[in-house]
Amino acid sequence: MKVDETLKVTGLPEEGDEILNFLKTFRDYTQYIIDQVWNEENIPSVKTLHRRFYYELRSKGFRAHHVKQIYYHARSVVKAVKKSNGSKPVLRKLTARIDKYDYKLDLENQELIVKVLGGREDKIKLVAPKERFIKYKNWNNYELIIKYDGSRFWICIEFRREIKQHNARSVLAIDVNFDNVTILIKNNRRVVKVGRFSFPLRKALSHRIWIERIQKRYPKQWKYIKGIREAIRKHGRKIRNIINDSCHKIAEEITDIALKHRSLIVVENLKNLRINGKKNSKFSKKLSLWSYRKLLSYIEYECMEKGIPLVKVNPRKTSKLCPRCNGKLTSIKGRILRCSKCGFIGDRDVIACFNLISRCGVLGVTLNAPDQMQTQEGMKENKDEGMSLVIKCHKT
Numbered sequence: 317m318k319v320d321e322t323l324k325v326t327g328l329p330e331e332g333d334e335i336l337n338f339l340k341t342f343r344d345y346t347q348y349i350i351d352q353v354w355n356e357e358n359i360p361s362v363k364t365l366h367r368r369f370y371y372e373l374r375s376k377g378f379r380a381h382h383v384k385q386i387y388y389h390a391r392s393v394v395k396a397v398k399k400s401n402g403s404k405p406v407l408r409k410l411t412a413r414i415d416k417y418d419y420k421l422d423l424e425n426q427e428l429i430v431k432v433l434g435g436r437e438d439k440i441k442l443v444a445p446k447e448r449f450i451k452y453k454n455w456n457n458y459e460l461i462i463k464y465d466g467s468r469f470w471i472c473i474e475f476r477r478e479i480k481q482h483n484a485r486s487v488l489a490i491d492v493n494f495d496n497v498t499i500l501i502k503n504n505r506r507v508v509k510v511g512r513f514s515f516p517l518r519k520a521l522s523h524r525i526w527i528e529r530i531q532k533r534y535p536k537q538w539k540y541i542k543g544i545r546e547a548i549r550k551h552g553r554k555i556r557n558i559i560n561d562s563c564h565k566i567a568e569e570i571t572d573i574a575l576k577h578r579s580l581i582v583v584e585n586l587k588n589l590r591i592n593g594k595k596n597s598k599f600s601k602k603l604s605l606w607s608y609r610k611l612l613s614y615i616e617y618e619c620m621e622k623g624i625p626l627v628k629v630n631p632r633k634t635s636k637l638c639p640r641c642n643g644k645l646t647s648i649k650g651r652i653l654r655c656s657k658c659g660f661i662g663d664r665d666v667i668a669c670f671n672l673i674s675r676c677g678v679l680g681v682t683l684n685a686p687d688q689m690q691t692q693e694g695m696k697e698n699k700d701e702g703m704s705l706v707i708k709c710h711k712t
């Protein structure tokens with residue numbers, strides 16, 4: 317799997333004029349090509365452009381790969397403008413994409429050497445804290461963009477890293493609820509771990525309640541009184557921070573657990589994300605949707621970083637059907653559900669996890685364990701597994 321990231325920093329060139337002159341010439345010849353091809357019926361291919369303009373551009377001092385980038389740039393501008401039926405574009409911005417053959421990047425010393433016109437080179441100091449560069453030490457970089465915004469040079473370096481995913485030995489299911497996140501790990505034989513993290517939606521909602529109370533007390537004035545407005549904004553920020561912080565922490569912990577157990581992670585597909593509880597207010601629904609998205613996107617990111625395979629499955633009815641016989645579940649007490657057909661009893665969230673796991677099996681995910689994982693078969697041996705499991709609560 318490939319991961320792309322862009323590092324954007326300011327650059328201080330040793331000779332600003334040299335690089336500025338390059339950017340201007342680059343822009344002017346991109347414009348020149350646009351002018352030449354604008355009235356043609358079809359946008360010429362890169363090959364055609366190469367035949368028509370290569371020697372002319374080379375004679376202006378460009379290197380071979382500069383020329384190639386000019387073709388690409390001119391073509392993409394013409395294509396975009398024609399698509400939106402615009403009139404002939406006039407380029408103003410000073411920006412050039414530089415091919416890997418035309419620069420040398422030294423992350424250690426935060427230096428960039430760029431080949432400019434006439435075979436000359438210019439050294440650019442990259443200005444940013446060292447930590448921002450360290451991260452990319454083992455990444456590849458294959459292209460960068462130099463921009464000038466009228467006062468400063470910007471360097472955008474495009475990094476890429478190849479990530480090897482581990483071979484899964486178990487499956488870790490994540491079930492997100494209003495006030496908790498439940499995880500369950502199962503290998504081809506048994507449940508290895510069940511855990512629960514508290515999810516602070518209730519805490520976040522208390523700030524919302526405060527906001528609503530104030531708005532109710534001053535229904536007309538609150539928008540116009542600075543103090544109230546600011547207080548409301550402060551509570552809004554608190555809501556975001558609470559959710560952000562805990563999503564980050566939970567995602568990190570869960571993926572660490574998955575790494576330790578060499579798990580494949582299975583989560584609900586966001587496209588058909590369900591919201592439990594009909595009695596929840598409109599805002600709490602919005603907030604829970606927003607925070608689930610946040611949490612799942614953090615988990616997705618961490619999986620990518622740590623090389624953990626991730627599968628998304630349709631969460632429909634995961635807490636309504638029996639994981640053993642697919643019979644209908646009914647609530648017997650609080651969050652405890654019972655199957656009306658086979659008598660299976662279990663915690664609602666644990667059941668949801670079981671169902672997520674069996675769905676990822678249906679999707680054809682095989683584990684490289686000696687035997688094929690058979691959730692339903694495995695569960696027959698232990699009738700009340702869903703009930704007898706001890707859920708370990710994590711502090712977040």
Ligand SMILES: [Zn+2]
Binds near residue numbers: 642643656658
């Ligand atoms: Zn059943």
